[in-house]
Every structure is written in C-alpha cells, then in structure tokens.
Amino acid sequence: MLVKFRVFLNIFRQKALCVLDPTIYLLKGDHVNVLMFAAPSGSSPQFSKGTYVPVFPTRERQTTWEGRITNTSDNVVTMAITPAANCIVGKYQISRDILAFVLLKHPTCCLPSEDAVFLDDETERQECVMTEMGIIYHGAYDDIAERDWNYGQFNYGILDACLYIMDRAEMPITNRGEPIKVVRVASAMLNSRDDEGVLVGNWSGDYTYGVAPTSWTGSMNILLTYNSSKMPVCYAQCWVYAAVFNTFLRCLGIPSWVVTNYYSAHDNDGNLNYHCWNECYMSRPDLALGAGRLWMQHHRRPVMVSMYRCGPASVQAIKHGQICFPFDAAFVFAEVNINSDVVFHSRRKDGTMELVRVNRTHVGRLVLTKSPGDVTRRDITDQYKFAEGQGLHRTQMSVFQEAADLFSVLEPELRKPLVESKNYMKRLVEQANLHFIVTGKIRETGQIITAMKVVTLHNPKLIVEV
Known part of the structure; x- marks a missing residue:
C-alpha cells in the first residue's frame, strides 16, 4: 500500500507563522496533523530526558504528547499531535530522516496551569x-x-x-x-x-x-x-x-x-x-x-x-x-x-x-x-518603586525635607548664565546630550546647593507638504 505523508498546520487563536521552507514551525499546544509516531531531539535523544517522545494514536496508551487519529481516507491516515506545555524548545525530527519541525513556547496555546509563560491578558x-x-x-x-x-x-x-x-x-x-x-x-x-x-x-x-x-x-x-x-x-x-x-x-x-x-x-x-x-x-x-x-x-x-x-x-x-x-x-x-x-x-x-x-x-x-495595543506611553514607575511620600519612601523624604527647610527663609535670586553651543558641538556624540551640573554657595549660611539637568539638542524638523 502506498502511504502519503501529509502535514497540516492548524494554529488557533492567532495568525500562522511564516513558513517559507520545508521546516514546520509548531507552537506548544497547537494541533499538528502528522502521520508519524516519534519526535526525537538532540544528538542522542532519550525518553527519560524528554528529548525522545513517542506518540501513540490511542487513548489507552498516551505519553506527555497527546496523539489521536483524526481521519482515514484511502491510503492516507491523519494523526493529530498536541505537544506538552513544558516540552523542550528546539528542533525536532519526526522519525529521524522524514520530516523536521521547530517547537516553540507560546502563551496562547496551552492551559494557564500548564505553561510557565502563559499571559492571561x-x-x-x-x-x-x-x-x-x-x-x-x-x-x-x-x-x-x-x-x-x-x-x-x-x-x-x-x-x-x-x-x-x-x-x-x-x-x-x-x-x-x-x-x-x-x-x-x-x-x-x-x-x-x-x-x-x-x-x-x-x-x-x-x-x-x-x-x-x-x-x-x-x-x-x-x-x-x-x-x-x-x-x-x-x-x-x-x-x-x-x-x-x-x-x-x-x-x-x-x-x-x-x-x-x-x-x-x-x-x-x-x-x-x-x-x-x-x-x-x-x-x-x-x-x-x-x-x-x-x-x-x-x-x-x-x-x-x-x-x-x-x-x-x-x-x-x-x-x-x-x-x-x-x-x-x-x-x-x-x-x-x-x-x-x-x-x-x-x-x-x-x-x-x-x-x-x-x-x-x-x-x-x-x-x-x-502601551499594549496603542502607540502611547505606559508609566510603570509604580511597579518598581513606591511613590514619593508613601511606604518606604516616607522616612527618607522626612530627612530630606528637614534639610530643605533651611533654605526656605532666604529670598530666591535668579541668575541666567550664558552657555554657547559652539563651545560644545565638537565634543557631542550621536545622541547630542548636554549634562549640566550647577553649584552655588549661600553667603549668609555657607550652605552649598547643587542641581543637575540633561538637555538634548534636536535637529530641525523637516516637514514635507504635497
């Protein structure tokens, strides 16, 4: 009997990956219909290490990869295989020299309890x-x-x-x-x-x-x-x-x-x-x-x-x-x-x-x-640190405020130093940032104050009207 080997991709809940060569790209949890029973991986595949995976078509005999016969027509038998959620990411071969595919993790394909990278949003x-x-x-x-x-x-x-x-x-x-x-x-x-x-x-x-x-x-x-x-x-x-x-x-x-x-x-x-x-x-x-x-x-x-x-x-x-x-x-x-x-x-x-x-x-x-699904910014600062004045930040801020109160009784004095770009243009690198550090001393108290600011120089914007 002549047996034809067919491979079908049935990737659900998202678009299919680009397949431009004979290699089949498979996602964890996806159903791929193949007429084969084993998927060895690595130079010396072993069942105990998960690099050799036999797949059986009957419910009575199953491994971590689920297999089942989905269709028989003439001399073609179609078998569906669902890889385990925790299987190895990499290149596999089906029955060694017959066919190859690459298995990936994917957070849309497996049950939340099974996949370590499942993202439910x-x-x-x-x-x-x-x-x-x-x-x-x-x-x-x-x-x-x-x-x-x-x-x-x-x-x-x-x-x-x-x-x-x-x-x-x-x-x-x-x-x-x-x-x-x-x-x-x-x-x-x-x-x-x-x-x-x-x-x-x-x-x-x-x-x-x-x-x-x-x-x-x-x-x-x-x-x-x-x-x-x-x-x-x-x-x-x-x-x-x-x-x-x-x-x-x-x-x-x-x-x-x-x-x-x-x-x-x-x-x-x-x-x-x-x-x-x-x-x-x-x-x-x-x-x-x-x-x-x-x-x-x-x-x-x-x-x-x-x-x-x-x-x-x-x-x-x-x-x-x-x-x-x-x-x-x-x-x-x-x-x-x-x-x-x-x-x-x-x-x-x-x-x-x-x-x-x-x-x-x-x-x-x-x-x-x-921002997911948009072209706007998403501020995630609060995921890394507490806001000023809250939580662990309060003790440190109280100390800083006591120091700041020393300057509150003094009248502010505004001075604008002249900074010419021509003195710095030759030293700028590709991102064109100027880092200013300003230091001053208060005559009445002898206190020294400092401030920092980063200024980015921008190229003129070019607007083309048709």
Missing part, C-alpha cells in the same frame, strides 16, 4: 508576543524622545538565528524547556564581552569599523548577520541590546517588552540619563512572593566590568526591597529605587572632600514602556 499577550513593531523611549526625563523599532520576530531566518544563540552558548538541550534558564543564557549571549555573543558595545562615538547604534532600526539585520557570519555584530548600546533581546524572547513565545528608566544608576561611576532593559513574563516557583507568574527584569549589555548578564529579577521583589531573591535583584534595585542616592561633594582647599548634599529622589525618576 489578551491585549498584553498580543503586544508582548505577536506585535512586530515597537517604540523605544530615550532622551531625557523632561524631554522624552521615541525611536521606532522593527522586532521582526516572525521573519524568515530569525528563528534559526535565535536557536543558534542557544547552540553557540552550548546550552544543554534538556534546559531549553525552562524559561528561566533560556533567558539567563540568552541575556549573557547578547553581548560579546566574554563569549563571542551577538553584539559589540561601543560608547566612544567612533564607529568606523561598524554601524553606529543610532543607525539600527530593527533586529533582523543584526540577528541574520550574526547567524551567517558567526561573529559579533558592531555596534550596540543599551536600547539595541534590549531590542534584539526582545526579538529573541518574542520569537520563542516568551512575552516581553522594552523598558526605559530615566536617571538610571549604573556601576560605580555615576548614573545615566536613561537606560533600557527588558521585562518578560514567566512563572517563578522558586520565589515566595505569593504570585504564580511575575514580570521579570533582564539586562543584556555588560552592566559592570565583571558582570555580563543580569536577571531574571522579579519586579515585585525590586519594589519591596527583597534583594535576596535571584537573580541580581540588588543591582536592579539600586538602578531604580529610592535608596539609590546622588551624592554631591565639595573639595576643600587641602584637597579633602566635604559632603554637600544627598539627593534621594533623582534616580529612577520615570520608567516607561509602550
């Missing part, structure tokens, strides 16, 4: 997995700018590039069904500092041997170039790392978005006028936070000289100061929360330093992301 699910275009915020706290980005997670070749990232990291096949381990490995692999990862960071302003970070408008060229050349791509800064990592996460079906923190503490050298990272949604059974699934924060760029990955850290733990929870919650807490201080010193005549002022409200001034 439909609007957020569409935004954080299916949406291919996004907005990344940059600029300054009081002068917010937007940058459009094409994530392109469903484009041809992107999935192969994302799987190659895990292969390049030599990530064990058996770990690729656990979202915590997947995102932690990928977080390290997005920068090239210690493992020949995807992107080379550059903040010097000299991009002679690569592409300036501000010239990138999407993740596709970066990932495709890395996959084909097997070499790190030049160059990136924080928003490029975050955007490419966002493509990786969404491509594998892990809900994610890019977040921007204004006035972000960083390393021991000071703070940044803004910094970008990722949030992704997953369950954390290892955390005793009273919630099954939580938003997790991730870094991709080298965050310290000896720290090349960061997260996943629970956003809820960061807000409540629970820095003992893994991973790297203490670092993220310091970046955004109320205990991160900007300290001003004055140098005495003998060279010693005198403490002038401690600003406890400067760091983590505003945390933004794109």
Whole structure:
C-alpha cells in the first residue's frame, strides 16, 4: 500500500507563522496533523530526558504528547499531535530522516496551569508576543524622545538565528524547556564581552569599523548577520541590546517588552540619563512572593566590568526591597529605587572632600514602556518603586525635607548664565546630550546647593507638504 505523508498546520487563536521552507514551525499546544509516531531531539535523544517522545494514536496508551487519529481516507491516515506545555524548545525530527519541525513556547496555546509563560491578558499577550513593531523611549526625563523599532520576530531566518544563540552558548538541550534558564543564557549571549555573543558595545562615538547604534532600526539585520557570519555584530548600546533581546524572547513565545528608566544608576561611576532593559513574563516557583507568574527584569549589555548578564529579577521583589531573591535583584534595585542616592561633594582647599548634599529622589525618576495595543506611553514607575511620600519612601523624604527647610527663609535670586553651543558641538556624540551640573554657595549660611539637568539638542524638523 502506498502511504502519503501529509502535514497540516492548524494554529488557533492567532495568525500562522511564516513558513517559507520545508521546516514546520509548531507552537506548544497547537494541533499538528502528522502521520508519524516519534519526535526525537538532540544528538542522542532519550525518553527519560524528554528529548525522545513517542506518540501513540490511542487513548489507552498516551505519553506527555497527546496523539489521536483524526481521519482515514484511502491510503492516507491523519494523526493529530498536541505537544506538552513544558516540552523542550528546539528542533525536532519526526522519525529521524522524514520530516523536521521547530517547537516553540507560546502563551496562547496551552492551559494557564500548564505553561510557565502563559499571559492571561489578551491585549498584553498580543503586544508582548505577536506585535512586530515597537517604540523605544530615550532622551531625557523632561524631554522624552521615541525611536521606532522593527522586532521582526516572525521573519524568515530569525528563528534559526535565535536557536543558534542557544547552540553557540552550548546550552544543554534538556534546559531549553525552562524559561528561566533560556533567558539567563540568552541575556549573557547578547553581548560579546566574554563569549563571542551577538553584539559589540561601543560608547566612544567612533564607529568606523561598524554601524553606529543610532543607525539600527530593527533586529533582523543584526540577528541574520550574526547567524551567517558567526561573529559579533558592531555596534550596540543599551536600547539595541534590549531590542534584539526582545526579538529573541518574542520569537520563542516568551512575552516581553522594552523598558526605559530615566536617571538610571549604573556601576560605580555615576548614573545615566536613561537606560533600557527588558521585562518578560514567566512563572517563578522558586520565589515566595505569593504570585504564580511575575514580570521579570533582564539586562543584556555588560552592566559592570565583571558582570555580563543580569536577571531574571522579579519586579515585585525590586519594589519591596527583597534583594535576596535571584537573580541580581540588588543591582536592579539600586538602578531604580529610592535608596539609590546622588551624592554631591565639595573639595576643600587641602584637597579633602566635604559632603554637600544627598539627593534621594533623582534616580529612577520615570520608567516607561509602550502601551499594549496603542502607540502611547505606559508609566510603570509604580511597579518598581513606591511613590514619593508613601511606604518606604516616607522616612527618607522626612530627612530630606528637614534639610530643605533651611533654605526656605532666604529670598530666591535668579541668575541666567550664558552657555554657547559652539563651545560644545565638537565634543557631542550621536545622541547630542548636554549634562549640566550647577553649584552655588549661600553667603549668609555657607550652605552649598547643587542641581543637575540633561538637555538634548534636536535637529530641525523637516516637514514635507504635497
């Protein structure tokens, strides 16, 4: 009898993925009708490790992957297979040399109780997995700018590039069904500092041997170039790392978005006028936070000289100061929360330093992301820290207010110094930010006051009328 092998995709509750080659792209929980019984994965598949999965067509004999005969016609038998929610993400082969497909996680396809990345909000699910275009915020706290980005997670070749990232990291096949381990490995692999990862960071302003970070408008060229050349791509800064990592996460079906923190503490050298990272949604059974699934924060760029990955850290733990929870919650807490201080010193005549002022409200001034299903901003600052005057912030604010009261009896005096742009134009890099730090001394009391402000220079807007 002649047996024909047929493969049908029946992806429900969302659009089908692009299939431009003989490889079949399958989502966890989707029903794929095939005339085969086994799906081995890896170089040495084993049933005990979940890398070899026999699938049976009868209810009496089932494994973690459900199989059933749905139709028989002439000499064609159709069998439906539903993969397990916790199965390994990666390339599978059906009966070895017959057919191959790629299995992904997806938060729309499985029951909420089964999938570690299930996101029950439909609007957020569409935004954080299916949406291919996004907005990344940059600029300054009081002068917010937007940058459009094409994530392109469903484009041809992107999935192969994302799987190659895990292969390049030599990530064990058996770990690729656990979202915590997947995102932690990928977080390290997005920068090239210690493992020949995807992107080379550059903040010097000299991009002679690569592409300036501000010239990138999407993740596709970066990932495709890395996959084909097997070499790190030049160059990136924080928003490029975050955007490419966002493509990786969404491509594998892990809900994610890019977040921007204004006035972000960083390393021991000071703070940044803004910094970008990722949030992704997953369950954390290892955390005793009273919630099954939580938003997790991730870094991709080298965050310290000896720290090349960061997260996943629970956003809820960061807000409540629970820095003992893994991973790297203490670092993220310091970046955004109320205990991160900007300290001003004055140098005495003998060279010693005198403490002038401690600003406890400067760091983590505003945390933004794109609103789901819209092109507006979503303020998520309250998810990272308590509002001023509330909760843990009250004690610190009371101390600061006592110091501020010392100046309330003095009459204000307004002075406007002249700052000419021609003195700074040659020193500007591509983002054109001027960081002003103003210091003054009150004659009557000897008190020293300070203030900071970031000013972004903008190119003239070009308006074309037809």
